[in-house]
Amino acid sequence: MISGDMRALNPSEKPPESPCREKKSLFRFWFKFLVLLGVLFIFLCYGLCNDTQSLQESFSLQKHYRWLFVRAHQVNAPPYRVHPKHRVILNEIKENTEPSPVQPEGLQYHEAYPHNYRFVMDNAEVCKISTPFLVLMVPVAPENIVARDAIRQTWGKDSTVQGEVVLTLFMLGLNGGADVEKLKQENQQHHDLIQSNFMDSYLNLTIKTMVIMDWLATRCPTAAYAMKVDSDMFLNIDNLVIMLQTPGIPRVNYLTGLLMWNSPVIRSKDSKWYVPEEIYPYPQYPTYTLGMGYIFSNDLPAKFVEISKSIKPFNIEDAYIGECMKKLGFSLSSPPDSSQFKTYNTGYDRCEFSRIITYILRSSEELINYWTDYKKPGAHC
């Protein structure tokens, strides 16, 4: 590059060498040297990054952060020059700081964060008309009208149970196949459908649960309790309300159901509950309530939504709620009578079904048949 000053000079008149000029060229030399050094440094760094990570991975903020985290740890905790006593402590720290589903502050997760989705139908008025004691939230596939109709005829039928206002609502995502007009008509008839614009699928059940929490927090904050209950359940709603009326049942930070302790994470790829280590690295889940039906005080949904920002989502919705409780620092409660929460049934027993709160069923037909008998007058046992 030629400067304007140089071109203005007469070529025959060589400018006199001056100490100022010498300094200038020395400065230029050092400047070029430093620029070269800088470029070399950038190339070196880039090569080092690619050594441990593919280019694609280094674009992922989360993995990039983890890489930094592990590196920083290695620098801070060399195995040498450490007293054995302290080495144990350092190893403990290392174990606790290895990749965790709960990331450090400032890193947020968006896949399951419900504010990323919007309600297509929200029936926002239902909790303004009345203040429910209990809201039953039933996740169901958009096309599964058979399950919804069975519930509407059985445990979802009565709006007053044991003198308390009870609401039953169905939570749906979007599904390419489902007829939008038909769903609108169904909602006009029953006013019980809530639909959000995420893709409805089995792997997206955590999103569905978090959208349920968002609806409860924003559309129904005055309710006292809520339950997430699957559509294939027999729910003895009378016994559930009686349980919640038991003196001493907490009104806040309360989560109950069938408690699962030390539940192993399923690593077998053909399981319906398979979770890869990249998604959830620990071998066990924290204590959680089985997803078939869990009951919570209605202050919790807003807290779940808030804390979910900092918990990496995974596809096991009930264990994810357990993870939220753990991060919030709340413990789960055993129900007053744990034997009321049953899973697979081996056939109908009128006496048994009058005592329990939940049972998993095989079909909607089964629900209607069992319920019809259970509601017949006369002694149960």
Ligand SMILES: *[C@@H]1O[C@H](CO)[C@@H](O)[C@H](O)[C@H]1NC(C)=O
């Ligand atoms: C889950 O929902 C999101 C948002 O609608 C969608 O992008 C994603 O493909 C869905 N995942 C599955 C496995 O269905």
